[in-house]
Amino acid sequence: MPQSTLRSTLLLGLSVMTLAGSYAFAQKTVRKPDRAKPPQFQSNEFSGVFFADARSQLQGQPSLGSGAQASSTDSAMAASDDASQAESTAQGNDVWKQLISGPSIEDLVKESKSRVDGIITTPAKFASGGYGDARREFTLLGSLMGIIAQYPEEIRWKASAPYARTAFARIAANSKVGTQPVYNEAKLRQQDLQDLLKGTKLNGTAEETPWADTADRGPTMQILEWALRENLAPHTSNEDNFTNNLDEITKYAELVAAYGQILQLEGMTDADDETYTQFAAAMLAAAKETLKAVKNKDPDLARSAVAKIDQSCNKCHETYR
Template identity: 30%
Template sequence: MKQLVSVSCIALLCVCCATVLADEKSKPRAKPPGEWPRDVREVFFDDAAQQLVGGRPDYGEVAAARVAAASGGSTSSGGDSGGSGDYAWSKLVDADTLETEIKRQLTPMQPLVATPAAFKGGGYRDCRNRFTWLATLFTVAGDYDGRVRWQDTATALGQLYGRAGANCKVGTDQSFRESQLRVQDLADLVRGGRPDAPEAKPDVGWDQIADRSPLMRRMESCLGEGISPKASDRRALSNNSEDLRHEAQLMALMAEVIMQPGFDYADDESYRNHSTQLRDASVALTQAIDLENFEAAREAIGNMQKACSNCHDEWR
């Protein structure tokens, strides 16, 4: 009986909805006026674009100005080596992005050091890339011009993971044991502990912290996998805005890092120009995402791809 009542109720509801829709369609609709009344015409402009002052905003210039403020008035930082604290990294990447990216390295690293066979069978290469990336992130965190988690020990951790990355150029018993320790340190850090890291050494430059090749691999995956496919249209940009913003900030960070003293070609004008263009375009992408401006975002991504392509054509 209850089932029959439910079916009857549903049928009655459908009939009611159909009746309402039919009534709505039968209602007469007012036609738009052939000419708007004078009082309306006096309020609105015939062509609003002609009343605007100045040109459309140049997001590239906005990004350059933002980065110039970060580097003390110049679009090319020329900052000191790791540990200087002279560069306003917060203009490129926020503290939450730094913390999140550091935490994200733990899960993919644990299987790489689960067994000696996994490590020596190729895991050591991925460990090298991720340790170098962690060394970069920690070093920036140590220099960060705002409050960021683990800042008091970040410089020492940057040196520690930089050494582990360098030792993972080969898969040996020694590099395996060191890698296990560094992954465990990261696990302790993420869970709220404090790894037993030695004190940071003074005057350690970027050449002792991060090799350029692992960073270049991270940059390629950042643009090719983390950015370009996720901003193919307006809906994709909206749905992936959080991930896109995360990757855009990291790209800006890396573009600045590879211009630091200690990296190969860091003092070459052409190389710095390519890196500066990539950094500025990455900042512009972050701003376009914040504004939900799809056209500006696609333009920024195009400029990022162009900067990378021009640099590879010249330096590979």
């Protein structure tokens, strides 16, 4: 081997050995970073904080629908369950006794009589718009007479109620116009109402009158709006109003509850629509919650319950007209 080649080989070997030694030395001298020691836990340190099996705490089924649809009907469905529980304890005509009292019915009839006397005065006033007010009042009176006729115990006007229901429902249906013949009929029904309050039994033939004809949805919604906006809402707006109007709140909450039941009866418009009946049931449940607030003298609960009545009405109006 030539001397120059041997020298090159020796130099290469020395270089490799030097690099290897330097690498090993570097490995020994590089400082490892400081690390925190792992924490030590006691076996029961987090008892009661986490579930042993989270899956065991899951309830119900996941909602696969849109959030907007779910939120619009949740309260109505919950209230529908409450109303169903009430119906389980009161079937058929017995339900009226749970929803509205005899004194409330009597007061509502008397107050309506006062308004009717201010509406049915002259043909001109009746024709200029009074017929619409008359339609609302006679719808209310027909509904109250329908309840009286089906009430499970004796209350005032029960003997006259079947005929009065027929007569008031007929004039309510006819009062879509303000013609002279309709005005003349309204005057006769006004006299019937006067005779009722005097204690006179009405003479007439009662006809089978379905609830859909007794409580037509248009004027019924006007009655509910009036009960809510002009009575329940202002009477529960603050603690003083609540305290000073307990009897009035009771009366109108019972009226709303009764109409909540009527709207769900077989044959009523949309009574076969589950969503519609859920809204009616929600209104009924909120009215009963209002009555609970009166019983417990709880103004905050009353205000919340009346707001629920308003909410159920608004949601219903968004879909049904």
